Amino acid sequence: MRQMKSSTQTDAYGLILDAIDVGVFRPGDRLVESDLAERFGVSRTPIREALQRLETQSLLERDGRSLIVASLDHNQMAELYMVRRELEGLAAALAARHATKEEIQVLRDMVAADDALVDQPVELAKANRRFHQQIHLASHNRYLVQQLDLVHRSMALMATTSLAAEGRGRIAQAEHKAIVSAIARRDEEAAGQALKDHISVAFTTRLKQDAGARST
Numbered sequence: 001m002r003q004m005k006s007s008t009q010t011d012a013y014g015l016i017l018d019a020i021d022v023g024v025f026r027p028g029d030r031l032v033e034s035d036l037a038e039r040f041g042v043s044r045t046p047i048r049e050a051l052q053r054l055e056t057q058s059l060l061e062r063d064g065r066s067l068i069v070a071s072l073d074h075n076q077m078a079e080l081y082m083v084r085r086e087l088e089g090l091a092a093a094l095a096a097r098h099a100t101k102e103e104i105q106v107l108r109d110m111v112a113a114d115d116a117l118v119d120q121p122v123e124l125a126k127a128n129r130r131f132h133q134q135i136h137l138a139s140h141n142r143y144l145v146q147q148l149d150l151v152h153r154s155m156a157l158m159a160t161t162s163l164a165a166e167g168r169g170r171i172a173q174a175e176h177k178a179i180v181s182a183i184a185r186r187d188e189e190a191a192g193q194a195l196k197d198h199i200s201v202a203f204t205t206r207l208k209q210d211a212g213a214r215s216t
Contacts, residue, residue, distance in 0.1 A: 011046070016031070031051060033051065036051075074210075081203040088132065091136050091145075092179055093192035094140065094188075106134060111131070114127045114128075114131065128163060172202070179198060
């Protein structure tokens with residue numbers, strides 16, 4: 001019985017987290033225990049525990065007595081990108097060292113398939129997450145994967161994707177190809193730097209998006 005409860009708690013947490021990740025719940029949306037229980041067909045107790053866990057992880061925040069999906073201010077966004085840049089660079093460097101030939105082929109196949117999505121920012125954003133997650137796994141470092149998973153969950157708190165900027169999809173694809181090429185060559189330094197540069201360009205693009213939004 002205890003194991004069943006643990007599984008239900010995990011399911012409730014994952015269901016809410018995935019809904020935030022894909023944009024069903026956006027920053028500022030209020031999450032109501034009873035509504036979530038009905039939506040997901042889960043009892044209120046695991047929903048309550050899942051919400052507490054998400055609040056602890058700073059993915060939810062208090063608004064009076066209510067819990068809402070957190071949003072990131074400028075400084076928080078800059079901090080997140082700085083951490084992501086370093087961790088992603090390390091993952092790429094370790095992938096260049098440890099990735100199997102099959103994992104490298106999967107990365108190549110992903111990039112090739114994603115070329116068809118350059119003008120579909122929502123779908124490209126999903127593919128982009130899968131691509132980065134594949135690099136994380138190819139690092140063969142479970143602790144790094146765990147930290148990057150939390151970082152990428154926090155990225156869902158941004159209202160838009162940088163891939164929606166005009167021309168960014170094609171540029172990002174070229175950057176992905178350079179990253180995979182360096183990993184395939186087993187060039188750890190080049191792979192790490194290519195991914196760091198990729199994150200820096202994404203951050204610059206997002207800053208421009210935010211500046212444009214403020215001026216309208």
